[in-house]
Amino acid sequence: MYWRRRSEFPPIGPSPMRFEKVCLSQATMEDSERFFTKLIETRCSEVREVIQAKEKEMVSEAEGLLQTLEQELDELKRTETEGRQLPHIEVYPHFLQEDFVDLETVKTEEMYEQMDNILASLTPKNFHQSMKVVSAFTIDTEDKLKGIIDSIYERAILNPTSAEVYAKVCHHHQFMGLKIPGVTVNFRKLLLNQCQKGFEKDNSKILKEKQRELDATTEEEDRQRLREELEEAKAEGQRELLGNITFICELFKLKLMTEGLIDYCIVKLIKDGDDDSLEGLCTILFTIGKDLDSEKNQPRMDEHYTQINLIKERRRTSHRIRYMLHDVLDLRTEQVKKVQMECQQKIKERETVMLDLQNVMGSVKCSAQEAVVDSERTFNELIRFIERRSSEVREIIKAKERDMVCETEGLLETLEKDNVELRKIDANIILLTQTEDHIHFLQSCKSLVAPLGFEDIPRIPVGHQVYFEKVKMFTSTLKDKLEDVCTEELVKVSKTDITGNFVSEESVERNLGLKETMQAEDPQMQKLFVPMCHILDRLTPKNFQQLMVVVTELTIDTDNKLKGIVDLIHERAIAHPASSVVYANLCRCLMGLKVPKSYNPRVTVNFRNYLLNRCQREFENDTSELFGGKQKELDTATKGEVSQRLKEEPEEAKAMWCRRSLGNIRFICELFKLKMLTESIVHTCIIKLSNDGDDNSLECLCTMLSTIGKDLDVEKARPRMNQYYRNIETIVKNRTTSPRIRYMLQDVLDLRKSFSCPLCGDGCNESHAGLLSVCLSVAGKGLVYSLSPALWIGKGLCLSWEPSPSGFFVAKGGG
Structure with missing residues (x-):
């Protein structure tokens, strides 16, 4: 504050005040000059940059126009030279028109021939690449579009077993269309018209004419020839009808009909x-x-x-x-x-x-x-x-x-x-x-004016007001604190998450280390964990991409934060096995996240390592100490009510740990499908579960083999898989487990037997790779059934994972 009120200055004369004002005005002028000079220089540099950018843009545009003009000039010169070399024909336009029509016809025929070659060599593996080639065709007339449709339709009715592939071709190009003045012609409309013509085609006139010729002929050789032609025409009409109907059914499956x-x-x-x-x-x-x-x-x-x-x-x-x-x-x-x-x-x-x-x-x-x-x-x-x-x-x-x-x-x-x-x-x-006796007055006055013993008046006590005010203040403060404590504790009670696990949650959280994660005192950690919990609560395949954008905006820059995020995702995945697919996809998107270690910033740790360690700890978690302690308490209990309560606690704890084990195994399988786990890790899990041999381990083994058994049963690992299934057969024969587990193990054995594809016998043919349906030969009729996604693995359909446009990893057929 440069200026002070005039009353604050001592009255020492006007000259110092005037001098101070002059100095301040000069300083203000110098500051304003520097500010405006800097502002003008900044604006000048900005204007210079804008002018230079505009200059570059205009020069580039002018160079492009110049190059275009040069090309047009060369084209005109070449056309003039060709015109001089033409023979002397009186009607030049007619000659050029005929030549142009022939050239266009040749290009159209080449396009049709290329389309036939693509359809002849079309397989699920080269489907997308072939569709890119078809999309690059120049289809600018209705006749060309009809020709493409005719090629697909003829292929479909001649090869009914491949009608599904040709239907997918039509589905890929269903929105292809032409805008003719007054009329809009699209691919789907022309295709349905073609299917309707083929369905309503009447061969009775042709058959009646051939029958009439057969009846009118008397020579035996001619009658035999006409009879064969008649039978061939009937068979041809039947094949066309069945092929057309099969193609129509495949179009209906793809919502084109x-x-x-x-x-x-x-x-x-x-x-x-x-x-x-x-x-x-x-x-x-x-x-x-x-x-x-x-x-x-x-x-x-x-x-x-x-x-x-x-x-x-x-x-x-x-x-x-x-x-x-x-x-x-x-x-x-x-x-x-x-x-x-x-x-x-x-x-x-x-x-x-x-x-x-x-x-x-x-x-x-x-x-x-x-x-x-x-x-x-x-x-x-x-x-x-x-x-x-x-x-x-x-x-x-x-x-x-x-x-x-x-x-x-x-x-x-x-x-x-x-x-x-x-x-x-x-x-x-x-x-x-x-x-009037002055002598007596003087004698008495000496005694009266002697020092008195009460010159100082006693102090009146006034501290009682302060004391009692402090008492009121203390009691009021105590009341406020008590209300705050009660409110805080009641809020904790109202926000307690009831998940249905009536087991001692303290022991579970203490063993898992999750309590320390959720009760972190660091405000930044709480600021990260609270929105992450909300995201995990609302995460579905539909809003996956939208919520992943929110996840990427979270600040995860320390190993403690990364470890906390891994714990949250893992706990939610094993608590909700039905949603383990979406949580595995979330982990797949965060797999490359790296942060420096707190004690050594030069060394980084990534999300995948923490996640695998977390899954390993949960898989190798030994609950014998927990159950043993519960059993000791039960043995030492005397009262009936306490004994009954302690008897129920181990059973509830065991049921909860079984659910956690199954959830962890399901999550591990989904991570393996997304290539976040190696085959060696999965084989190690299978060996441990087989060696343990208890009901919970065998149930986890059945879950793993039912989920990813097909992916593990490859040629390289076939001996190991055979050993696993032989062990399962031994367990079933010995009848050492409960009936429920034996039935689950038998279902796993039956599932492996049904892995072979019905089309090929022992394995899947490459010609069927990528299709999301299986052709079943029913009673020798070659009829087609569409299997639901839940039965793809059970029916031998090999799957692979690829990211969809929405960012969610989906299954794609691979055989």
Whole structure:
């Protein structure tokens, strides 16, 4: 503050004040000049940079225009030279037009030929690369688009076994289209028109004409030739119809065909009623009958199956067609039975869950009642404690009051006595002043003016006000502190996470080291862990990419923070095994995160090492000490109630650790699928679980082999896998485990037997790699079924993992 108020200066004359003002004004002017000079230089440099950038841009644009003009000039010169070399033809435009049309036709034919080659050599491995080549084609007319569609359609009906691949080609290019003035032509519309023409194609006229020629011919050789041509035409029409129907079914699976169009096809085939139409009807119902038989469309499907049953009972078709119709009806009956069994199974599961929930609800009510009684007892004791303290404070205040009152009364009595003596002396002095005996007056005056013993007036005690104000302040402060403590503890009680584990959570958190992580006193750690917990609560495959952006913005720059994040993700993954896939993908995205060590900043540690160490500690965690301590307490207990409580605690603790083990194994399997674990680590886990041999270890072994057994059972590791499965067979034969574990082990053995692909026998063919469905040969009819994702591994479909555009790692077929 350079300026002061004028009243603060001493009145020493005006010259120093004027001098100070002059100095300050000069300093202000110099500062303003420096500021404006710096500002002008900065703006000048910015303007210079803008001008230079604009200059570069304009020069670059001018150079590009100059280069373009030079190219056009060279093209014009070359055209002029070619024009001089042309023969002398009177109509040059007609000549050029014919040459241009021939060149365009040649390019179109080359495009069609290239498309045929691509379709002939198309496999799941080169699918995406081939589609990039097709997308690069110049398709600028409706005829070219129709030609491409015709090539795909002809390939599809001639090779029904590859109809799924050709349907995927159509699905990849379904949005390809042309904008003609007034009309919009797209790929899907033309494709459906082509399928409709093929479906409604009528070969009866051709067959009748050939039959007429056969009847009119008398020579035996001509009749034999015409008879063969007639049979070949019938077989050709049947193949085209079945190929078209198979292609339509594959298009329906990819949502390129609506249910209305499929229903129209079924109605027409039933109405025709010939053997070829009924065989096509069976093909549709075998392939997509389950997809059509939805709740909304079920009445319509019931009518169709009723008509099929009537056709079968009339016996007007061949035996082969009747058997196919019978198989269609049986398939629907099996599907209905399967759905019924699934419903019954779900009902049983829900009844079991309801029973468990009822038991849990009863336990919750008992625990809540005990908590209420205990809290009331605690608060009553707290109230009695406060009453005792209140009485003590009351006694202290009364004692202090008595002391102060006694002291004040003594002072008051002393002052009253002094006052009486002083009044007597005052009266004597008045009498002496009125006497005429001066000698007597002088003698008495000497005695009256002698020093009195009460010149100092006693101090009036006023500290009682300060004392009692302090007492009020202390009691008020105590009240505030008590309210804060009660509020804080009640907030902790209200925010306690009830996860259903009624085991001693303190022992679990102490063993896992998670309590120290969540109760970190560092505000930065809490600032990191709280939003991370919210993210893990809301993380799903749909919002994965959005929440990953939030995760990347978190500040994870120390090894303690990184270790805490790993602990949070691992605990959430093993507590919720159903969401282990999304948590494994989260770990896959954070795998490359590195931070320096706190004690040695030159050395870095990464997320993957901490995660693997955490999984290893959980896998090798020995619970024998915990269960042994519980058992010792149970053995030493005497009272029945205490003994019953201690008897239930080991069982609950064991159940909780079994759930944690299964969750950890499931998480390890998902990490292995994402290539975050090596095969050697997984083999080590399998060997340890097999050697342990208890029910929990064997259940974990079944979970691991059911989840990633197909990925481990490769040619290189086949001897080791055979040894594992032989050990499992020995365990099943010896019957040393519980029936539930034996059934699980038998399911694992059966699952390995079903790993072979139904198309190839022993293994998967490379021509089927990447497809997310399996073609099943049913009764020799070559019918196609689509398997759900849950059965891909069980049916021998090899999977690999690749990142999707949303950032979430998804499974991709590999055989």
